[in-house]
Amino acid sequence: MRVEAVRGMPDILPEETPLWQYVEAEVREAFAIYGYREIRTPIVERAELFSRGVGEATDIVHKEMYVFPDKKGQLLALRPEATASVVRAYIEHGLHARGGVAKLYYLGPMFRYEKPQKGRKRQFHQYGVEAIGSLDPALDAEVIDLAWYIMERLGLRREGLFLRLNSIGCPEDRPRYREALREHFVPHRERLCPDCQRRLEENPLRILDCKVPTCQEIARDAPRSVDYLCEGCRAHFRELLGYLDALGLAYEMDPKLVRGLDYYTRTVFELASRDLGAQDALLGGGRYDGLVEALGGPPTPGVGFAGGLERLILVLGVREPPDKCFRLIHGPDVYLLPVGEGEKIEALRILAQLRRAGIPSDMDYAGRSLRKRLQAAARSGARCALFLGEEELSRGEVKARDLASGEEEYVPVGELVDYLKRRG
Ligand SMILES: [Zn+2]
Ligand SMILES: [Zn+2]
Structure with a gap:
């Protein structure tokens, strides 16, 4: 349930x-x-x-x-x-x-x-x-x-x-005002709601903010506190x-x-x-x-x-x-795409590095195909996708793609933070 x-x-x-x-x-x-x-x-x-x-x-x-x-x-x-x-x-x-x-x-x-x-x-x-x-x-x-x-x-x-x-x-x-209110309401006691009948005894001031229409009507010409x-x-x-x-x-x-x-x-x-x-x-x-x-x-x-x-x-x-409101919605700027399972460890390491440098970044954890993950990257609103392939990583590089223009370039892993910050 x-x-x-x-x-x-x-x-x-x-x-x-x-x-x-x-x-x-x-x-x-x-x-x-x-x-x-x-x-x-x-x-x-x-x-x-x-x-x-x-x-x-x-x-x-x-x-x-x-x-x-x-x-x-x-x-x-x-x-x-x-x-x-x-x-x-x-x-x-x-x-x-x-x-x-x-x-x-x-x-x-x-x-x-x-x-x-x-x-x-x-x-x-x-x-x-x-x-x-x-x-x-x-x-x-x-x-x-x-x-x-x-x-x-x-x-x-x-x-x-x-x-x-x-x-x-x-x-x-208060006592004089309360007395004046009581005198005003007592003749109408029977028409007041049950709560107000109780209030009449306990604290007639409370009748003034009752939401029941009959009570409001009776309260309309009640004595005013400013006169007391x-x-x-x-x-x-x-x-x-x-x-x-x-x-x-x-x-x-x-x-x-x-x-x-x-x-x-x-x-x-x-x-x-x-x-x-x-x-x-x-x-x-x-x-x-x-x-x-x-x-x-x-x-x-x-x-x-x-x-x-x-x-x-x-x-x-x-x-x-x-x-100002939209500035608080913090989608990722950068989306990581490890091409295969083998590149996942490096992806996690880069992700931790970028985040510590204050760059909002994310990757896919739903175990989807590369095509699906690329769609997720586009949907996330990120401006840049980083492809982590076995071959590039062996050269110590990743492929960065600008998700708006489609432009691509290879960036050494060690220079990623500077590169992404430079892009703004
Ligand atoms: Zn006073
Ligand atoms: Zn009432």
């Missing part, structure tokens, strides 16, 4: 990986230019990190997290997102003690048990940044600017994208808007935008594509000023975002793949 991949956990095939590598390289470079350094946290964490960090009542933790006991019964989870992990590492390694703002980025697979659909898989890949250690709204603006910069680098038009923005205030503002901000949060948001204006970054105020994670405070945002339909967010983020403390660190503010590589590739895939 054939064993197949787990549903929602797709392979990324060789013809797709060049686009992935291209996007990953661009994203990494953008992060580096903005002063962020990579952190690599493990894929498996204690489940409690996410129930405490992301929130027990969130869909991510409540419904979508892969949780399992290890052999000692310790409850572990496949990470559903990376912010909680990065903050855990930040605390665990005392990065706060180094002072200043820790600017960290990550890139890697995350796991959520969701209904698999286009651009949304159970194993998916996120790129993201966390800037931990400052309340300055200029840092929020920097993070948003970085999100735009990534899209610019990838050649996505500004007109095709838009930024949704909101402020959900601080924990002091304290003076400090209002000033913070005002300053951020001033910085965004100064940077020429447009935004659309979205009072429904609360993001599906409990740790957010103040600024929340999403960068969305007009080409993606209903699930249009390319990346999302915001401030999490209470998260470090909630996970056992000293009170430390932070801001960041995360985006899905699958979505980005979906949006990029509709265009011509950029030239």
